[in-house]
Amino acid sequence: xxxTRSTPAVPRTRPARPARSTVRRPARLAGRRPARLPVxxxxxxxxxxxxxxxxxxxxxxGVFILYPFLSTVANAFTDRRTLVxxxxxxxxxxxxxxxxxxxxxxxxxxxxxxxxxVPALVILPLxxxxxxxxxxxGIAFFRSxxxxxxxxxxxxxxxxxxxxxxxxxxxxxxxxxxxxxRVGFLSDQWLLLISAMTVxxxxxxxxxxxxxxxxxxxxxxxxxxxxxxxxxxxxxxxxTVTVPAVRxxxxxxxALSSVAAFKVFSEVYxxxxxxxxxxxxxxxxxxxxxxxxxxxxGRVGYxxxxxxxxxxxxxxxxxxxxxxxxxxxx
Amino acid sequence: MSTAGTPAxxxPAxxxPAxxxSAARPPAARTRRSRxxxxxxxxxxxxxxxxxxxxxxxxxxxxxxxxxWQLSTSLKGPTEDIFSSPPKFLPGHPTLHNYERVADTxxxxxxxxxxxxxxxxxxxxxxxxxxxxxxxxxxLRYRGRGATTLVFVLAMLVPAEGIIxxxxxxxxELGLNNTLVGVVLPGAVAALNVLLMRNAFRNLPYExxxxxxxxxxxxxxxxxxxxxPSVRGTLAVVAIFAFMGAWDDFLWPLIVLSxxxxxxxxxxxxxxxxxxxxxxxxxAAGTVIAVAPLIALFACLQRFFFRGVGEGAVKG
Numbered sequence: 044x045x046x047t048r049s050t051p052a053v054p055r056t057r058p059a060r061p062a063r064s065t066v067r068r069p070a071r072l073a074g075r076r077p078a079r080l081p082v083x084x085x086x087x088x089x090x091x092x093x094x095x096x097x098x099x100x101x102x103x104x105g106v107f108i109l110y111p112f113l114s115t116v117a118n119a120f121t122d123r124r125t126l127v128x129x130x131x132x133x134x135x136x137x138x139x140x141x142x143x144x145x146x147x148x149x150x151x152x153x154x155x156x157x158x159x160x161v162p163a164l165v166i167l168p169l170x171x172x173x174x175x176x177x178x179x180x181g182i183a184f185f186r187s188x189x190x191x192x193x194x195x196x197x198x199x200x201x202x203x204x205x206x207x208x209x210x211x212x213x214x215x216x217x218x219x220x221x222x223x224x225r226v227g228f229l230s231d232q233w234l235l236l237i238s239a240m241t242v243x244x245x246x247x248x249x250x251x252x253x254x255x256x257x258x259x260x261x262x263x264x265x266x267x268x269x270x271x272x273x274x275x276x277x278x279x280x281x282x283t284v285t286v287p288a289v290r291x292x293x294x295x296x297x298a299l300s301s302v303a304a305f306k307v308f309s310e311v312y313x314x315x316x317x318x319x320x321x322x323x324x325x326x327x328x329x330x331x332x333x334x335x336x337x338x339x340x341g342r343v344g345y346x347x348x349x350x351x352x353x354x355x356x357x358x359x360x361x362x363x364x365x366x367x368x369x370x371x372x373x
Numbered sequence: 374m375s376t377a378g379t380p381a382x383x384x385p386a387x388x389x390p391a392x393x394x395s396a397a398r399p400p401a402a403r404t405r406r407s408r409x410x411x412x413x414x415x416x417x418x419x420x421x422x423x424x425x426x427x428x429x430x431x432x433x434x435x436x437x438x439x440x441x442w443q444l445s446t447s448l449k450g451p452t453e454d455i456f457s458s459p460p461k462f463l464p465g466h467p468t469l470h471n472y473e474r475v476a477d478t479x480x481x482x483x484x485x486x487x488x489x490x491x492x493x494x495x496x497x498x499x500x501x502x503x504x505x506x507x508x509x510x511x512x513l514r515y516r517g518r519g520a521t522t523l524v525f526v527l528a529m530l531v532p533a534e535g536i537i538x539x540x541x542x543x544x545x546e547l548g549l550n551n552t553l554v555g556v557v558l559p560g561a562v563a564a565l566n567v568l569l570m571r572n573a574f575r576n577l578p579y580e581x582x583x584x585x586x587x588x589x590x591x592x593x594x595x596x597x598x599x600x601x602p603s604v605r606g607t608l609a610v611v612a613i614f615a616f617m618g619a620w621d622d623f624l625w626p627l628i629v630l631s632x633x634x635x636x637x638x639x640x641x642x643x644x645x646x647x648x649x650x651x652x653x654x655x656x657a658a659g660t661v662i663a664v665a666p667l668i669a670l671f672a673c674l675q676r677f678f679f680r681g682v683g684e685g686a687v688k689g
Contacts, residue, residue: 093513096596097521099498100506100562107559108528111539118539125542174428179417185429187675189436194671194678196621198639199664202646203439206446206653213442216458249436253679306534309623313643329534329624336538337628346538354535 115354118347125341136348146349148324149331152236152311156327157304157360159240160247164300165293167244168251172259173285175252186256190249197246201313204242205229208314229314232324239310239325247303251296258292259285291368298364302357308333328353440664447471447657455653471658475645478655480634481662484641487553488620488663491637494557495619496612502562503611504604507570508596512582522571528564534624541628555629556637560618566611573607574600606680613670613677620667638663 119136123129140146175186192200207213208228215225228238262285270280286293308329311319317334319326326334328349336346441462448464448471449455475481509515510522540559541550549555581603582595590598601608623639630636636644642659649655671678 093509093515093518096505096509096513098505099502100564100567101521101524103498103502103558103562104524104528104564107540107543107561108531108536108564109524111536111543112531114542115536115539118542125545171432174425174432177417177425179422179425182429185433187672188433190675190678191440191668191671192436194617194667195440195664196623196639196667198621198623198642199660202642202656202660203443205646206657207439207442209653211456213460216456216460220459245436302532306532308534313646317647332534332538333624333628337541341538343538343542350535350538354532357532357535358530 115347115350118344119351121344123343123347125337125339125343129344132344136345139345140348140352145323145326145331149326149328150352152325153305153307153328153356155236156240156243156307157301159237160243160304160307161297161301163240163244164247164251164304165297168248168296169255169285169289169293171248171252172255173281176256176259186252189252192246193249195246197309198313200242200246201310204238204245205314208238230321232321235315235320235325236311239307239314242310242314243304243307247300251300254296255289255292258289262288294364294368298361301360301364305356305360306353440668443657444661446653447661449654451654471654472662475655475658475662478649479641479645479659481638481641481659483634484636484638485662487635488638491553491556491626492616492619494553495560496615498557498561499563499566499615500608500612503566503570504601504608505596506562506567507572508574508600510567510571511574512596512600513592525564525567529568533559537625537628540625544629550629551632551635553635553637556622556626557619559625560615560622563615563618566615569607569611570604573604577603606677609674609677610680613674616670617667 118129120131120133121129122132122135171189175182175189209215210225210227210230214228219225226234228234266284266288267280270284275283306329307327311325311327312330312333315325319330319334332346332349332353335342335349445462445464446455448467448469450464450466450468450470453465454461506521506525510518510525544550544555544558547555549558577600582599585595585599621639622637623643626637626640627643630640633641633644642656642663645659646656
């Protein structure tokens with residue numbers, strides 16, 4: 044674009060250090076007073092309202108995230124069903140929750156899932172990151188290969204493991220080869236849950252490995268060297284140098300993985316089946332939400348109450364982890 | 374302080390724990406035997422190398438092995454025993470028969486096309502929507518900008534699983550349940566992507582846009598010609614994760630799609646598994662079809678995947 048005639052709004056020559064004032068002016072002009080834009084030739088002048096820029100994102104977010112959130116809160120106090128508009132029933136849904144055995148089973152499983160998955164996902168990827176950190180030949184291949192499970196769909200991963208852990212699958216064939224008994228990984232209530240946790244950890248390893256790699260790159264090398272010169276062994280250096288240096292990343296990983304673990308759905312759904320394993324004993328909270336609230340006879344009101352529990356626990360988890368972080372720091 | 378990098382071939386144990394503070398030299402300093410040095414320029418002892426590779430190979434077997442086993446199963450013919458113990462890792466007579474059969478059983482290529490449509494739409498809407506909104510948040514000053522930012526931050530904090538029933542009823546109200554449009558819409562402009570783009574735009578120097586403004590460029594021109602080309606890297610990350618997220622998504626399509634002719638690949642696989650659970654070769658072929666495109670995509674565009682994880686983690 045050729046330079047335009049000078050307009051009163053914009054100084055031709057900038058002051059020495061424009062800092063913020065000049066920086067703000069163009070945009071504000073563009074946004075709020077398009078008439079004073081220095082575009083002299085108004086060929087294909089498009090509307091310039093900032094709201095137009097934000098509109099698509101705001102529309103989608105408003106209609107499909109915020110409105111559903113508000114209606115979840117509202118529905119939780121009604122007896123709405125998929126095809127029947129609900130009436131206000133006060134706290135009836137929450138009272139029912141307290142006496143619903145399936146709710147307690149689901150809550151137990153989701154909490155157990157956190158307990159089983161989070162420690163593994165905080166520690167194992169860190170060890171893996173240390174293993175792939177050193178630049179030895181072929182290491183880029185290993186890093187990528189370890190990331191492959193992250194890229195695969197959870198459905199693919201779930202079905203692969205269903206076949207691996209099958210009564211006649213690879214794992215049992217190997218167990219039998221070395222003279223052990225076959226194990227019903229997918230038929231026992233607890234083994235099923237543990238198998239699903241294993242799959243979650245297996246799929247998450249590569250992701251958190253990369254997160255840790257980024258964090259490890261920021262650990263000052265001098266610390267390691269000093270410790271090595273002082274005669275600290277590898278384990279000692281790991282505990283006294285590496286762990287403190289990546290501690291905040293460990294907290295972040297704990298937060299991310301515990302929230303994800305609490306909301307687990309796909310792994311358990313695929314491995315235990317839609318009904319949640321023997322007698323539904325492997326149902327998780329999100330599975331219960333899905334089972335209760337969908338379909339033509341879905342109990343939207345009750346499922347919304349369950350959803351609120353998911354939401355509240357998620358927020359509390361985040362706050363707990365962040366608070367633990369702050370406490371340790373001080 | 375250090376003898377690292379010297380060609381002497383003495384046993385590593387004889388060396389003092391040496392280090393060069395600033396030497397980030399390339400590791401490929403090997404000549405005959407193990408002449409590898411680590412990032413400090415220190416020699417890596419042979420036993421450590423052996424141990425490292427042994428561990429790497431063990432982890433490799435654990436992470437990639439299951440995929441290969443699935444591939445192997447999918448290539449085994451109907452007469453071959455897939456349950457043998459000890460297991461046979463390689464198919465005796467590799468055949469594509471199972472891939473033909475899976476296409477006869479479920480319309481797997483239609484499902485793949487549906488997945489592709491959903492993923493492509495998700496890429497376009499996320500790139501366009503988050504770039505526009507991110508630019509508004511980063512560069513345009515207007516009344517309500519703070520509120521707009523807050524909307525996206527709040528939206529990012531709402532767990533998708535917690536509102537999925539209400540999203541489903543919203544879709545029903547709009548008459549979009551059981552359509553591919555309905556599958557795309559809730560994630561069409563993810564709040565996280567908007568905030569990622571906002572940060573990318575904010576990190577650009579103001580001066581160039583200012584100069585363009587002085588030259589008379591309007592806001593669209595500054596966005597399209599100057600700002601957007603400078604954030605291509607972040608845009609690529611948004612695109613790749615939008616594609617992967619849509620291709621891999623399971624819970625939401627499972628809820629919103631009920632007509633088998635409109636299934637995406639993940640829902641189709643779940644259906645295949647539920648209906649033909651006994652036929653492991655068939656399910657294996659289906660999963661290979663579903664995962665192969667993404668592994669190919671990942672192999673080509675790795676650095677963006679890794680960068681996306683890094684950025685997401687920092688911002689998360």
